Amino acid sequence: MQDILPQIRERLENSQELAMATVVRTWRSAPRPVGSALVVNDQGDMIGSVSGGCVEKSVVNKALKVLGGEPSELVHYGVSNDDAWEVGLSCGGKVDVFIERFLGSGSEQEQALWQQLDQDLANNRGVVLAREVGAGHRQFALAYADGSAVGELPDAIMVAALAALEARESRIMESEGGNWFLQVFPEKPQMLLIGSAHITSELIHLAKLYGFATHVIDPRDTFATKTDYPTEPDSLTVSWPQEILPNLTLNANTYAVILSHDPKIDDEALKILLRQPVAYIGALGSKKTHAKRIARLTDAGFSxxxxxxxxxxxxxxxxxxxxxxxxxxxxxxxxxxxxxxxx
Amino acid sequence: MQDILPQIRERLENSQELAMATVVRTWRSAPRPVGSALVVNDQGDMIGSVSGGCVEKSVVNKALKVLGGEPSELVHYGVSNDDAWEVGLSCGGKVDVFIERFLGSGSEQEQALWQQLDQDLANNRGVVLAREVGAGHRQFALAYADGSAVGELPDAIMVAALAALEARESRIMESEGGNWFLQVFPEKPQMLLIGSAHITSELIHLAKLYGFATHVIDPRDTFATKTDYPTEPDSLTVSWPQEILPNLTLNANTYAVILSHDPKIDDEALKILLRQPVAYIGALGSKKTHAKRIARLTDAGFSxxxxxxxxxxxxxxxxxxxxxxxxxxxxxxxxxxxxxxxx
Incomplete structure (x- = not known):
């Protein structure tokens, strides 16, 4: 859904009533992953996709009915090999698609929830949108990594939502009280690049392509600002690592790459990063360079x-x-x- | 030099006299690799770069002298740490730069050689431009993988040129009769993508970024033409592998990726590729899928x-x-x- 957020926002601002179809479960080589969404207005105009063309026509018809007042619907589509061949998709996939009135076009309470979700997404805050997927049901809530929630959701669903967020994976949670779709909008992983150089520039380009937020830190003003960045980093801080790193959130979502070639810079970054729960620390340099680094950091008290x-x-x-x-x-x-x- | 070819061509068409400076040797973390070039006209207008700003001013001054009639010159630049800091480059690099009247602005014979080189580059034909780097010397030749040459060059230099082409690496060849710079313009590596799918689309984007020419082959018209290619492949052939592969050059410059998921397509490609001297064959699929593939190909007589x-x-x-x-x-x-x- 995140790929079509700007268009969703625009349509809501134009007071369009929207229905949304969401892929909530897939089998085998389904054409679009879980969480993919298609938004439809009352003219049948589509944005997004749930199958790359295969079942869209049927989905739009059902979405128009939902906009006309019919209840939400969970629909199972099997994509036969023959169909798949025709529409240019991988063979034999199956998908469950949940079709409902869009949150932001719902009740006042639902609209408030949408405002909150929209704000979370804009702020790159990890969040799970939990909703019951059943005919006519309208139960929504947001769940956060700290255990807090907006809206009501059963305890078991809250536990499952936190697990889904941790795994960064949207999924169906089957429960006695009804099935819930836990749609995960994870925080973008953060890549810290200590040192601005040719490799930094290349890595920024690739990392952004792969969904990372990129942050370059280099105290050397000329390096930081004169390096040619065909793709701009999300942020560039001209500062020593020991000045800026203590102010940042360094957690399991942080990937740090040490690139400056200058121990005065690299070592200070490592001294901080090594004692924070970051997911990854990689340091450029030959085996010889690394051996010297290890010796210096051992002297500095690292095990x-x-x-x-x-x-x-x-x-x-x-x-x-x-x-x-x-x-x-x-x-x-x-x-x-x-x-x-x-x- | 290849990065500034279009601008070189344009200036030659406008009858500008050009000098060229080429990085012919580097030490440590030199800012630009061997083969990087800077072209200068008699107004001192520059295209390209030999150091990212560090020594360009000096290079342009010498280039203007060459255009004024002074002999070619090989210049050694040491980039001190202090300088490097100032200009935003990696520390401590050193470069040798050869400054000469540009081939295409030289004698009639030299201009003919340039025309040939330009045509080779346009046709993606691997070629080595060999030239003597010494004060005032003007010896040029082109060497090809098949051992043929255009222009005169000593036997030892020819042997070295072929080795450089094989290694895809420009380098200086020191010899008794003078030092030669062997500038390699390798053929782009070819990536064959058998089967058009999501992964194909992602791989095309990455592969082009890394300098590969990408060729998609898929007999299924709808797959081939309906797959969404945000980055277009260099070619797309709607054909069975057994129809098209025998017509292609399959050599050590060929990297084949088998992606169709359909044994009718994938196996036929493998039967041809396995008996050609290609550099790489990779086939998508689980261990189980691959075991079945191995069984089928063993039955078909492959060892x-x-x-x-x-x-x-x-x-x-x-x-x-x-x-x-x-x-x-x-x-x-x-x-x-x-x-x-x-x-």
Whole structure:
């Protein structure tokens, strides 16, 4: 749904009544992942997609009925091989699509919930939109990582919502009181780039492509501002790591890449990052450079266990030579760490 | 130099006299790689770069002297840490820059050589521009993978040129008769994508970013033409692999990715690719799918050695989930194979 947010906002501002169809479950090679959404106004104009063309016509018809006052509906679509061939999709997928009046076109209470969700998304705050998927049911709530919620939801659903948020994965929760769809809008992962250089520039481009918010930190004004960024980082702070890092949220959503080549900068960043629960710390440099770094940090009181958290040599071993290739190896390693199932 | 080719062509068409400065050797973290070029006209207007701003002023002054009739010059620049800090570059790099009248502004013979080189580059034909780098010397030749040459060059230099082309790496060849700079313009690596799908689309975008020419082959018209390509492939052929592959050049510059999910298509591609000297064959699918594939191809007469060439499961092991992540894992594996030093 996030991909069509700007268009949803525009239509709501123009007072259009909207219905929304959401992929809530998929089997095999379904064309669009869980959470994909299609929004329809009372003219049948569509934004977004639930299947890449395969079942959209049927979905729009049902959405128009919902806008006409009929209850919400959970519809199962099987995509036969023959159909799949016709519409250019992978073969044999199946999807469940929930079709309902859109939250922001609902009751006053629902509209307030939408305002809150919309604001959370704008602020990159992780949130779960939990809703009951059943004919005519209208139960919604928002759940947050700190255990707080807006709206009412059963305890078991709250627990499941927090698990879904942790796993960054939207899913159906089947329960006795009714099935709930837990739609996760995770916080974007944050990439900290300590040091501004060619590799920084290449990595920003790739990382943004893969959904990371990118933050460059370099105290050297000329490096920070004269580096050529064909893709601009989300933020660029001309500051020493020890000045700025203590003010940032450093958590399991943080991926730090140490790139400055200057121990005066890199070491200070590591001293802070190594004692925060960040997901990833990778440091550029040869084995020799890293050995010297380990010696300095050991002298500074860091244990082998702590220093073992540093990925060095950085990146997946792909024989990278060019800065662009090193950036690829680093992003690949970060995706690997990001997707590791916790033991 | 290839990055500024269009502007070079335009200036030559406007009958501008041009000098060119080329990075022919680097030490440590030089700001621009070997082969980077800066072209200057008699007004001192620059295109391209040899250092990202650090030594350009000096280079332009020398280029203007060359345009005024002074001999070619090989200049050594050391970039001190202090300088590097000032201009926003990595610290401590050193570069050798060769400054000369540009080939296309030279004698009639030289201009003819430039026309040939320009045509080779337009046709994506691998070529080495060999030239003597010494004060006032004007010796140029082109060398090709098949051992042919345009212009005169000593046997030892020809051998070195072919090695440089094979390694896809520009370099200086020191010889008794004078030092030669072997500037390699390698053929773009070719990526064949068998089957048009979500992953195909993601892989095209990444592969083009990394300098690959991308060719999609899929006999299923609807798949081939209805897949959403935010980045267009270089070519798209609606054809069975067994119809088109025999007409293509399949060599050490070819990287093949098997993606259709349909054995009728994938197997036919593999039967051809497995017996050609391609650099890489990767095939999508689970271990179970691949085991079935191996069984079918064994029945078709392929040996274990031959089948061992297939990279499957495809891609670097980075816990890829989304199509975009699978594409990343595949490109990472391809870069790994591409950069492997031949034993």
């Amino acid at each position: 082998d266990d702590e220093l073992g958290k540093i990925h060095a040599p950085i990146g997946m071993p792909i024989n990278a030579r060019l800065p662009q290739e090193i950036a690829l190896s680093v992003l690949a390693e970060i995706i690997k760490v990001k997707n590791e199932v916790p033991a | 274990d050695d031959e089948l061992g060439k297939i990279h499957a499961p495809i891609g670097m092991p980075i816990n890829a989930r989304l199509p975009q992540e699978i594409a990343l894992s595949v490109l990472a594996e391809i870069i790994k194979v591409k950069n492997e030093v031949p034993a």
